[in-house]
Amino acid sequence: MLVGLVGALAGYDGHFEFKSGSDYGDEVPYVAMRVMLAMFGVGMVPLAWFTSVELGLSWRACHLVTLMVLLGESVIDYPLIIANSFQMLPGFASLVSFFSIQCSSFLHSARSFA
Numbered sequence: 737m738l739v740g741l742v743g744a745l746a747g748y749d750g751h752f753e754f755k756s757g758s759d760y761g762d763e764v765p766y767v768a769m770r771v772m773l774a775m776f777g778v779g780m781v782p783l784a785w786f787t788s789v790e791l792g793l794s795w796r797a798c799h800l801v802t803l804m805v806l807l808g809e810s811v812i813d814y815p816l817i818i819a820n821s822f823q824m825l826p827g828f829a830s831l832v833s834f835f836s837i838q839c840s841s842f843l844h845s846a847r848s849f850a
Contacts (some may be wrong), residue, residue, distance in 0.1 A: 738828060742772045773783050777827030783834045790841040 743750075746768035752761070760766050784805040788798040 739769070739773070742769050763840060774827060776831045779831050780827070780834050786836045786843055787834065787841055790845060791840065820841070 743765075746765040748765055748769065749763070752764045781802060785798060785802045788801040793801065
C-alpha cells in the first residue's frame with residue numbers, strides 16, 4: 737500500500753506491468769518513486785542520534801552510533817538493493833524498527849519519573 741501511495745504521488749497511472757528485464761518507459765516515474773521511498777532510510781540517521789541521546793550515551797558514542805547507521809545504510813544496504821531491484825521497502829522497515837527502539841527508550845526514561 738505504501739508503494740502504491742508513493743506511485744500515485746509520483747504520477748504513476750498503473751498501466752505498466754513491471755516485467756523482469758523490461759525497460760521502463762517515460763510513463764513510469766521510477767526515479768521519483770525510488771527517491772520518495774529512500775527518504776525513509778534518510779530518516780533513520782537523525783532518529784539514531786536522538787535515540788542514543790535518549791539512552792544517555794556520551795557525545796562521542798552518539799556520533800559513533802549515528803555514523804554507523806549512516807555508513808551501514810549507504811555501504812551495506814546499497815549493494816543489496818541494487819542486487820534485488822524489486823525490493824523497495826527496506827528503508828521503511830528499518831525506520832519502523834528504529835522508531836520502536838526510540839519509543840522503548842522514551843518509555844524507559846519516563847519510568848524513572850513516575
